[in-house]
Structure formats: structure tokens, C-alpha cells
Amino acid sequence: MSEAVTCEVLDGVAILTMDNPPVNALGHAVREGLWTHLGAIAQDDTVRAVILRAEGRTFPAGADVREFGSPRAAPILSQVCDRLEACSKPVIAEIHGTALGGGLELALACHFRLADKSAKMGLPEVNLGVLPGGGGTQRLPRLVGAEVALDMMLSGKPVHAQQAEATGLIDKAVNKNLRQATMATARNLIAHNAGPRPTRAQTVGLGDPAGFATAVAAARTRHATTQRVNIARIINCVEAASLLPFEVGLAMERQAFDELETGPQAVALRHAFFAERRAAKIPEREGATLREVKTIGVVGAGTMGSGIAISCLDAGFPVTLLERNSEGLEAGLAKIRTNYENSVAKGRIDAQTQSDRMARLTGSTDMQDLGAVDLVIEAVFEDETVKRDVFAQLDQVMRSGAILATNTSYLDIDALAATISRPEDVVGYHFFSPAHIMKLLEVVVGSKTDPNVVATGFALAKKLRKVPVRAGVADGFIGNRILAAYRLAADFMVEDGATPAQIDHAMRVYGFPLGPYQVLDMAGLDISWARRKRLAAVRNPKDRYVAIGDKICEKGWFGQKTGRGYYVYGGENGPIENPDVLAIIDAERLEKGIAPRSFSDDEIQMRCVAAMANEGARLLDEAVALRPSDIDVVELYGYGYPRHRGGPMMAADQLGLLTVENALKSYQPEERQFWSPSPLFAELIKNGRHFSDLNEQ
Template sequence: MTMGDPVTVKILDGTAFVTIDNPPVNALGHAVRVGLLAALDRLEAAPVVQEIVLLAEGRTFPAGAEIKEFGKKPEDPWLPEIFDWIEQCPKPVIALLHGTVLGGGLELAMAAHYRLADPETKLGLPEVALGILPGAGGTQRAPRLMGADAALDLMLSGAPIGVAEASRKGIIDGVVRGNLPSAGAAFAKSLRDRGAGPRPTRDVTQGFTDAAAYQTAVNARRAAMAGAPQDNIARIIDCVEAAPLLPFEAGMAFERDAFDELVASDQSKALRHAFFAERRAAKVPELATGRARAIHRVAVIGGGLMGAGIAVAHLDAGLEVKLLERDAASLQSALARIAQIYDRAAARGTLSREDRAARLGRVSGTLHYTDLADADLAIEAVVEDLAVKAQVFGRLDAVLMPGAIIASNTSYLDLDVLAAETQRPGDVIGLHFFSPAHVMTLLEVVVGRETGADAVATGFALAKRLGKTAVRAGVTDGFIGNRMLAAYRLAADYTVELGASPFEVDAAMRGYGFAMGPYQVLDMAGLDISWARRKRLAPTRAEGAHYVALGDRLCAAGRFGRKTGRGYYQYPEGSKTGQPDPEVLQMIAAEREAKGISPRSFAPAIIRRRCLAAMANEGMKLLDEGIALRPSDIDTVMIHGHGFPRHAGGPMMAADLTGLPRLHKDLRDLSSEDDALWSPHPMLGELIKNGWKFDRLNEA
């Protein structure tokens, strides 16, 4: 075989080594499949070859199938055909595993007769996250090796397991250290010396030895997952149940039918979209020219809930943090808040005492800006007030060393105004964490008018180090996430004003897949936060603009949500679970009467259509204004920042799946309520005219 082939063969002392080399993760794409089948056919016919060893170059054994091929007509040879060949090969086939052996990679390994692994190997079947199931024999082979309980754990969680656990559960035959090819050669020779031949997984029955326990595990998982939002969960359980009941070939056909059904579903399309959207978000123009600066020491200004969470996020990533507060009492409280976060983690068993001590050992406090002079990055997390933040920026600019990045965690305010307070606007960036900052996975990297490419590159590199999903956003009130959230809440408010209750709106959106409805979220965050924003924006509101004042009325009555025991819901005795409050319904009725509105009822599906249409329309505005680079970035922000159901793909993907003509009709029908919110953006008509969807813009 020639240089550059994705599959190569080397024969040593009667053992053939078949090496996959398809960077970066050795995905089992078409070229690899062709190469594998050609190599295996040749080796089966070669008298000199007595054993076949499968291994991979680079950092990992195949980490899965080629996801981009899902949903397309499969090209021969396909994975089940190759795995069937391997399993039925008359010569022993040994898989040498290292790296992250996931999805189709683990299915390949399970089709082999023996499996050896490097001790650092991780193994998993993560297809559940893509709305599908292991479709190349995983649902049939894993139960034979592991039993129903362990196999379902692996497939339904999607989480990888280590070699020690894999060995206990029967996937791995041996752990090898050092040179993998040498270990493979030694194992092959030991098989030859012992006269041990092939061991087809289809003939393995160790996972079926206790039929009653097997079925009990299936029934328990089916009961536990009843009502799960993803259709593939039930189909995975069905396939595992079928494994001991059907002959192997029939079980494989059952699995294939389920896979084909799922891969064509809207849920799987949405989940695959979300997967690629997260990776696409990391591709921003500034990375072509910008170079990330090294970050070792971080200053956090403000130690409230957000500031403490930001500090913890950086401490978790191994960085040094210096926390600045305005007085000794506030600083003591801030440091105690950080310690409490780690105390809770230690109590849960997710953090060792040693790690807790190490992280707390990297944080210190100060009351003086001059103590921040050696920081590589300073992040302000003070009160959401432009004048206060501007003062902080000016003081940071005066003390930080040249090349240090100054960042704001503002949720709404104008980054360019803050940058103008400094002599280094090219080093100013927005790092908008979502609360709680050490838990939420989204980080909006906000790029100002004069932000330099190096600063943007630094923001994205930092996000990766913190384990965050970064999305680039331009400067506008609320950036991407909070602009979209504002449109969502406005649509909900209009729906309530016209006749729905807040509780019906919340139930409708939970039914769609949100963990909480918009009014539950408002109560949790505090109604006074959005009230302050409305008051700030009041001078810019157009005269005669449609305005729903219910939230203002609640705040004026001291109803700020959970923290006051009353908001849209009531929270008896500090309960976190809200109960519908008749007093709120009376306030809503009074608002309707004052505006002469006769209430009408709304079905849950109509509530959802109204909210989703408003979000998609706002998304088009963000794209048109250049605030978001692509529709999939908006989807990523909404999934990771505001709990949009992943299995629906985000508001822009949801519109694609529903159909843009229907979105246009919904917006046109609703525009009489409020032209500013509902009038279809011109982009929509252009897309429909060209027969495109939003996804077409992701390719640009």
C-alpha cells in the first residue's frame, strides 16, 4: 500500500498488523472502510498470516464513525459488513486499544475476538447524544459481553468508562503497558502457542447467563426512562432486550431498522446539528491572524455570586486568582463564598480534600488595585451599572501591565463605552459568563469595535482551558443570548396579556423540553434584574410602543421572585418549588381590563409556536446586524446558556425543521399584535425564495 493510505498492513513472524491512520481521530469514514476490507480480505487468504492485529496511529484507536455521513445513503462497504467479516474471520483478530475508543470504534473492537488496551484508554458508546443508537452491532454485542445492566449504562449515559471498569465488565481481555504493537505480537504468539483460535462475540453468552436478572434490568431501565424526551432512549432499550431473544442476525436486523428510523428523525437531525454547531462556533475570523496570549494570573473584580463563580472557574482550571473587593467585610464574604462552593463539592464527593486545599491555595484577596499589576487578565464582575463599570475599567487600565487583557462580564452594557475608558481598547473584550459561572458551559466572547484579534484568540483559548463552549458575539444590548431571551419573554408576555396564564406558558415550554418555563426562570433569577434593564431602556422606547407592564407591577409590589417568597409564583417558607398564585392572576386580569383586552385561550402548541417564532425572528436580526456570525452560533448560545432543549437543536434549527414557509406565515399572522417583534425579517423571504434553510448560512 502507498504512503498516505488510511489503512496499511505489515506482517511480522506470521502476525499481520493492520494500522488505521486517518487523523485527527481515525474516524471510520468511507476510505478507511474500503482500506480495512481490502486488507482483511487479503490477509484471510494469505497462508503466512496466522493472527491479525488491529491498531491505530496517532492519539487514538478510532473514536467513532464519520458523523458527517449520517443521514446520507451509505456507501459500501458499511461498518456492519466489515464487523461481520472480522467476527467470522477464521484467524484470531486482536484489537489494540488506546485513546478514546468511542462509538463505531468500540463497536469495531467488540467485533474483534480479543481486546487489549493501554491503561489510559477510555471506552464509550455516546450515540445517545446524537439521537441515534450504536448501529453497527453495539446493541447486540455489548449485552453479550457485559449483560443488560452494564450495557444499558454505557449506551444510555453516553459517558466513557476507564479500562479498569471495562475489564470488570467483560469488554477488555487485558491491560498492556508500553509498546502496544509489541504487546499485540506477544499476545498473538501466546494464542498460537495455546492453540487458541477465534472467539466470535456473537457466540459469547456470558452476559445472558441469568435471564431473569437480564430482563429485570431491562424493565427497570424502561420504567426509569419513561417519558424521556429523546425517542432513541426507548429504542436502545428495545434493542438490548431483543439481544438474548433473537438469533444474532435477526437482532442485527432489528438494530438496523431502529437505527434507520432514528437517523432520519428530526430529533437526531437536531442533535447532530447541535454537535456540529458547538465545533463550528470555535471557527471565528480573528483566529486566522490572532495569537492567544499566555494566561497564568487572573484578577477578578467583585466577589458576589457571579464573581465568586468566575473565580472558581479559573481556579478549577489551575490558574492563580486574585479577588478585589471594595472593603474588608465584602472581601471576607467573597472568599468565604468561594470556600463554600468547594466545601459543597467535597461534601458531594466530587472534590478531594487535597484538591480543595490546592485550589483554595491559589486564590488571594486584596482591597487595592495596585496589587493586580501582575495579572495577565482582569475580569470585572461588579454591579450592572455603566458608570461603575467604566470607573473600574479606568482604574484597571492604570495599573495593569502592557499586554494584559481587560474583560467585562456585563450581560447587557456597551463594551465599546467601557473600552473608551482605557488607553488599550484593542485589549478589551467581553467575557460574558452565565450563572453560576463555574457550572454553566457557555461563554460569550464579546468583540468590540476596536478589540484586537489577539484578545479574541485569548478569549477562545481561555474558554477551552475552562472547559467552556465559546461563542463570538458583537456589541449590542444583551449580546446574543440575552437579546434572544428578551424576544422569548416578550412573546410570552404578549401571550399572557391576551389570555394565557404564566403557569400555562411555563407548562407549554416545559412540554417542549425546557427544564423551566420563562416565568419560573424569572422568579429564580430575580424579577428586579430585568426590571432594572427595562427602566434603563425606557428612554429609548418608541412612543406608543406595545409594552406589557405586568412585570413592573409585580416588582412595585415587592414581588421579586424566590428571594422574597413571591414573584409570578409564591414560595411558602422559602420553598424553591413555586405554586401558582391567584393574586398574580388578579393582577393580570386588572391589566387586561385596563387595556380593554378580552382574554382568549391558547393551546400549548400555539404558545410554543408564538415563542419560537419570536426567537427565530430575533435571530435573523442578530445575523443581519453581524452580532452573530451564523445561525448555529445562536442555537449554541440558547442551548448552553438558556436551556433550549438540545433535542430540538436550538431556535434556528427548530425553524428549519418546522419549515421556513410556516415560520413566515406565523410571523405575518402575528405582526398585527406588534410589528417590531413579529414582522418577518426580510432575510426570511430571501431564504424561502432561494429554497434555502438557515443551515445554508452556516456553510458561508
């Protein structure tokens, strides 16, 4: 008998208790224990009611992630749910913590559901490329109707107990003494000789067929252009709940789950899930002594500095925001104040929370005020001279052992660290804009950075609710190195015959929310122009150089902020392709003697993905990135890479490394050095391996 599930009979009530720390995941031991105990309960005439509960901090929070993508030993979850629902004695689910995925499906298979008022319930399978596979697509709509069921399944977001009670998902949200309440309910059912109440027999959610059909049609319209194949299957299965017999709907759900689980999107989404967790495993955390960080200083009150300050305030830190003059400081403080006022207006936080966070914020124009803080994050203009000056001042005032982090996007952290007396305290924190919203944080490790400083950065990232990824020192680190390759591949195609709008369209079709030229316009063309000018001195004159972006900037067109860039802004119909940019492109082609040719969406996508994967392989060769999945995490969280593709390294694995290498070689006659495949491709192909095989090394 599995120890993951125990059974105690008290006054005719069988109490089934799941105990599988830390989150009571529904692994084989739990499923087998439930199956066996339910079989015994069915034969025990002394049992007249059943309570299903869990020890620890939560009701089952989903499947055992170690079983993802592999055959599951019987009984599988759907079988357990069916046996639970078929129990001849009334079964009460006692829900606390977070009942997610299979955990909620277990509760749906019970006959009655009580939940602690703080509990949350959800079906997040959509985020893993599958759908609820334990009967959830059939049972949930019978309780709450199509609109609520589809919202839960397609968003993957959990609902609070009070909302669950209001929709009929649970019978009652209990304010206190949940265990006492469920036992009282069980005894009451026994006293009234009540029998089971199978969810499959419920019809309240099916009571308005026209409304049900309307909700299904609305969901189809809303997701008509989605590339996520599981979304259409979820909608179909929910529709089946109202049109087909229960058993037929279950069979349809099972078939859809099995087909989706082994599909490329589910594989990529599982990869993304594990990659985020793997990124936290860095060598510096072994035996580390974390430095104390209780107070934070931020130098620079511009857009990035203000966003970083908000992120730190949100995490509960006292923050000193420093600017060189009072005008700049007041502008930064106003940004922060306005952000919190908007959050209150939208109901995201209450007025007291706003007041508490603003009370932790101190503005200053005196560098001496940073002398006592534990960590300073420098977020001034991306100019090495400016940053060196700030570093020199901070070196004079910061206390011994305090951490100095730079938010540079491209600059050499080792060169900056070498200018002060404490290079071991210097680390890169590359936030992404807007810093209080974007989840990615590249923690850039210099050659002399103390390992304890690196480990402290990862611990801080968790408090800031960021996803940290370790990066070595290199121009652009991981993310911007990949971005530069992506943009260069796009620029070559534009010069050879594509238009920026065609490139943008193809990459949106691939799954990016915006194409590369839309992103350039949004970020400001002057930012990448400044980098190109900075690198001009070290550029190999033999390398192909596309000057289109430079010539646009020379016109003073920097994108959205100036009303013109690759697109023209401000019109009634939204951005339109800039005809003057098309003229610049034509002139460049004429000057270089390039005869324009056409590009298909497939070729555009392949060239861009191959360029990104190849640059990623080079980053691995150079030890800038620890593992391929770290590169994918950076691209997913920092650059909008479509999650159902898994990231450029996973995409290369799924395309086939030989296919990608051959594509790179076929492009080489055009730009030999840029397209030259990393030797890592040949090494992996020779040994029958993939990038994913390197992730656990």
C-alpha cells in the same frame, strides 16, 4: 490498497494497523482497508492470529463526521464488524486512547480485547440522535448485561479501562507495554491452537434473564417521558439481544439506525455538533498574535465573580480576587472554599487538588494589586455608573497590553471602553451563571477591540473548557436579545389569556428543562426589572408594554430568593402557582379591556419559537451574530434550548421558513413592530434557501 490500513505478518500474527490521523475516524478508506485485509487474511494459512491496533494517539474515536447524514460507500461499518467477527483466526483488539462509537464496535467484534489502563471506551451515538449501528446494541449486552450496556448507551459517557475489565467489556487492562502484551496474548493463543471466540456466541451477559428484563423495564420507566426517539429504540434493541436470534437483532438495529439517521432529531443534533465547532471560526483568529495570559484578576467577589474565579483556578491560573471591602472579600473567598470542599466530599477532586487551587488564589481589597496581572475580568454589579468607576480605577493601575474584560450582560461595551485610555484592550466576556459550571462564553467585540484581544479570548475559553461564541455590541448581545423576545412573546400570551404555569408547561413539553417564568423566578425578577427600568427612557410609547412583571416586583416578590414570584415557594409539595400574581394579571387585563382567550401548547410553542428565530434573523441583519448556527450554540449552551431541536434557527429551518414567516405575519395585528418578519426571511424564501445555508459563508 488503502494506506489507511496496513498489514504486517510476524511469527504467524497478522498485525492490522489503522492510521487515519488525527483520531483514526472510521471513514471509507479505513473500512475498505480493513475489509480487504481481512479477506486476504482468511485465505492466508500462515496467519494464525490477528491483532487490530491503531497508530497515533487513539484507537478509532468514532465515525468520520464528514459522512454524517449522507449515504456511506460500502463496506459500511456493520459489514466490517461482521467480517471481523467471522474471521477464522482469533482476533485481538489492542485499545489505547479513546475507543468511541464505531471504534468500540470494532473492538466488540473482535474475539479478545486488551486495553491500556488509561484507555476510555464509550458509545456516544445517543448524543447524535442515533444508536450504535455496527452491532453494538447486540454484542455489548452479551458481554456485560443489560444494566451496564444501557447505562453506556443511554448516557453516552465513556468508561475507564479498569471499569471495562470489571464488567467484562474487555479481557484485561494493561498497566504498561500494551503492544507487548497483545503480542504475547496472540502467541499464547497460537501455542494453544485456540480458535476464535465470537462475541455473538457469548452468553455471560444474558445469563440472568430476569435481571436483564428488570434492567430493561427500569430504563423504560426512567425515560418514559423523554422526547428523544432514539432512546426508546436503543432500549428496544438491547432487549432484542436477549429475546431474538443474533441476526434478527442486527437487522432490527440496522433498520432503527437508518430510520433515526435521517430523522429531524438526528439532523438537529448533528447540526448542534457541527455548530459548536464552527463557532470557533472567527475572522480575528486569522494571523492573530495571542496576548500572553498567565495571571488573572477578577473584580467582584459576588456569585458571578466567585464562579469566574473558580473557573480560572480550575484551569490552572493564579487568580487575584478583588472586592471593595474585607467583608465582601471574605464572603467571596468562603464561597470558593466551600465549593472546593463540596467537590472533595463528592469525590470530584482530591484534597491535594483543592489545596493546589486554593494556593493559587489571592484575595485583595487594593486595586493596585491588579497592576501586574495579564487579564482583569470585571464582574461587579450590573450598573453602568459602578462599572465606569471600576474601569477608571483599572485604567490607572493595569499594565500596558493587559486585557480588560467586562462580564456585563446588557451594557454597551463601546460606551464603557470610551471612558478609558485603552479601548483596544477592552472586550466583553459574558459568562453564564453559575460561571464555573455553564459552558457558554459570549466574547463580545467592541468597535475598537484589538483583533488579537478577540483571538486571545477564544484561546482562553478553550483553557477554561468553555464554548465561545463571538457577538457584536448590542443590548443583550445574542443570548439576552433572544431571551427578551422569548419572554415578551410569553408576556403577550399571559396578558391575552394564558397563565405563566401554562406557558411553562408548554415549553417544558417542547423540551426546555424549565419554562420562562420558572427561570425568571430562579434568576430573580429584580434583574429583568432593572433592565426594563433602564430602557424605559428609550421605549417607544406606541409599543405594547406588559407591566405584570413590574407590578410583581413592586410587591417585593423577586422569585425564589424572596419565597414568592410567579410561584410560591417553601411548601411541602414544592412551588405552586402564585394566586396573587393571577389576580394581578386579571386586573391588568380588565384595565386594558382584554378579553382572555385560550392557548394550546402548540400555539404557545410556535409563538415562542417564531419570536426567537425572528430576533435571531435581526441579529444577523445587524451583524451582531456571525452566522445562524452561532445563535443556536448560544441558546443551546446558555439558555437550555432542547438540543434535539438544534436551536431556534435550526427549528425554523425544520418548521419551514415560509411557515414561520406566515405565522409571524398572522400575529402582526396584535403587536405589529414586534412580530414584523425580518427581511432575511423573504430573501431566503425567495432563493429557496435556509438559515443553515448561511453557516458556511
